[in-house]
Amino acid sequence: MFSKATEYGIKAIIYIASQSMLERRVKIGEVVEHIDSPVAFTAKIVGALVKVGIVQSITGPYGGFYIDRHRMDQIKMIDIVTAIDGDSIFNGCGLGLKECDDEQPCPMHYKFVQIRADLKEMLNSTTILELAEGLKSGKSILMR
Amino acid sequence: MFSKATEYGIKAIIYIASQSMLERRVKIGEVVEHIDSPVAFTAKIVGALVKVGIVQSITGPYGGFYIDRHRMDQIKMIDIVTAIDGDSIFNGCGLGLKECDDEQPCPMHYKFVQIRADLKEMLNSTTILELAEGLKSGKSILMR
DNA sequence: TTTATTTAAGATAAAATTGTCTTAAATAAA
DNA sequence: TTTATTTAAGACAATTTTATCTTAAATAAA
Ligand code: SF4
Ligand code: SF4
Numbered sequence: 001m002f003s004k005a006t007e008y009g010i011k012a013i014i015y016i017a018s019q020s021m022l023e024r025r026v027k028i029g030e031v032v033e034h035i036d037s038p039v040a041f042t043a044k045i046v047g048a049l050v051k052v053g054i055v056q057s058i059t060g061p062y063g064g065f066y067i068d069r070h071r072m073d074q075i076k077m078i079d080i081v082t083a084i085d086g087d088s089i090f091n092g093c094g095l096g097l098k099e100c101d102d103e104q105p106c107p108m109h110y111k112f113v114q115i116r117a118d119l120k121e122m123l124n125s126t127t128i129l130e131l132a133e134g135l136k137s138g139k140s141i142l143m144r
Numbered sequence: 145m146f147s148k149a150t151e152y153g154i155k156a157i158i159y160i161a162s163q164s165m166l167e168r169r170v171k172i173g174e175v176v177e178h179i180d181s182p183v184a185f186t187a188k189i190v191g192a193l194v195k196v197g198i199v200q201s202i203t204g205p206y207g208g209f210y211i212d213r214h215r216m217d218q219i220k221m222i223d224i225v226t227a228i229d230g231d232s233i234f235n236g237c238g239l240g241l242k243e244c245d246d247e248q249p250c251p252m253h254y255k256f257v258q259i260r261a262d263l264k265e266m267l268n269s270t271t272i273l274e275l276a277e278g279l280k281s282g283k284s285i286l287m288r
Numbered sequence: 289t290t291t292a293t294t295t296a297a298g299a300t301a302a303a304a305t306t307g308t309c310t311t312a313a314a315t316a317a318a
Numbered sequence: 319t320t321t322a323t324t325t326a327a328g329a330c331a332a333t334t335t336t337a338t339c340t341t342a343a344a345t346a347a348a
Contacts, residue, residue: 001233001256004306007240027324041307047326060315061323077252089145096151097286106284107274108221111266112145115259122255130251140250142241148336171294185337191296204345205293 006084009045010131011035011142013080016046016055017067017132025064036143045084052083072132078123090120150228153189155179155286157224160190160199161211161276169208180287189228196227216276222267234260 002010015034019026028046032039046065049055054075057065067075081089093100094112134140146154159178163170172190176183190209193199198219201209211219225233237244238256278284 001238002240004240010239011241029324038307040309043325044307044327050325057325058315059313059323059325062316063314063324065325094145095154096146096148097155097284100284101282104283106278108266108270109284111262111270115262115266118255118259118262122252122259126252126255134250138245139248140241140244140253173294182337184339187295188297188337194295201295202345203293203295203343204347206346207294207344209295 002081002089003085005041005045006081008035008037008042009049009080009084010077011037012042012046013049013055013067013075013128014131014135015142016065017072017128018135020067020069020072021132021136025058025062025066027064031065034142049080049083052079054079054083067128072129073127075128076124077126077128077131078120080128081123090116146225146233147229149185149189150225152179152181152186153193153224153228154221155181156186156190157193157199157211157219157272158275158279159286160209161216161272162279164211164213164216165276165280169202169206169210171208175209178286193224193227196223198223198227211272216273217271219272220268221270221272221275222264224272225267234264 012031012035015031016026028039028043031046032042035042046055047057050057050065055065055067057063094108094116095106100106100109131140135142156175156179159175160170172183172187175190176186179186190199191201194201194209199209199211201207238252238260239250244250244253275284279286
């Protein structure tokens with residue numbers, strides 16, 4: 001459903017957020033140990049999320065990544081997905097057709113539109129606070 | 145939403161079906177002219193669909209691809225998608241996690257499940273007959 | 289039978305995605 | 319100030335996906 005980059009990004013964010021709830025900054029090595037992802041690739045992705053302000057970072061000893069606690073309920077899944085994959089998920093028609101007659105769309109059109117709208121709604125309504133709380137409470141895990 | 149291979153496959157099938165309604169066999173060159181796709185790549189994909197019996201073909205002069213008219217309402221979108229992409233669309237969790245606690249899934253779980261079920265339902269309920277009729281009647285087009 | 293036309297199959301190549309490695313910059317502690 | 323630690327950035331490499339090219343096989347017509 002998402003690219004590997006987005007998958008790693010989401011998992012990394014969830015882990016970082018769960019630790020930020022405990023006032024802990026985490027190093028990239030710790031992150032990938034908990035989400036089972038390639039370290040350098042993950043570092044690049046998390047770095048991109050730092051650039052757009054979703055994650056905060058501090059360099060040097062005792063540094064690491066963290067997320068402002070009071071912003072966790074404002075960061076939605078959609079922010080992460082679009083930061084990494086762009087808005088490609090929401091563009092174009094499910095058949096990849098360049099154009100078609102909007103007035104009389106093909107039989108798949110409204111079904112595609114509905115599914116995409118549902119996906120968007122989900123990404124828009126799910127906060128990383130929710131996901132991080134799910135992880136912290138043991139409701140979900142990021143690897144085994 | 146789908147791979148390029150699947151996109152081309154779907155479009156090719158729709159075009160071939162629309163012509164088979166007119167009792168016309170079509171050559172791969174004609175197909176790609178109408179769906180705007182790379183000819184050799186498309187040929188390979190349509191060839192795979194021939195192998196699984198979704199499309200029929202005749203080699204040599206006056207040959208080409210066609211689809212049994214009476215089978216068009218039995219071939220579903222899902223058959224094409226799974227023939228090309230496998231069932232990867234339906235597997236695993238949307239976050240790409242290997243495992244998690246089924247008893248207490250994370251907040252995204254049911255939303256993901258619902259979206260995937262909707263997608264599956266759409267692919268399962270849409271026949272190529274419908275799509276080909278949409279194309280033939282001008283309700284949709286495959287390129288411009 | 290010979291030739292032309294078409295699909296079939298598979299090798300090769302290009303592009304995109306995924307992943308690694310190296311060096312630089314920042315920063316804290318000794 | 320020096321050193322160790324960490325993120326930042328970007329070059330490089332591997333893999334997967336997408337696309338092309340070449341040759342073979344089938345078949346119909348001349
Ligand atoms: S009408 Fe059909 S072809 Fe056109 S955008 Fe919608 S799904 Fe795609
Ligand atoms: S509960 Fe969450 S992590 Fe587990 S399969 Fe469902 S969406 Fe994925």
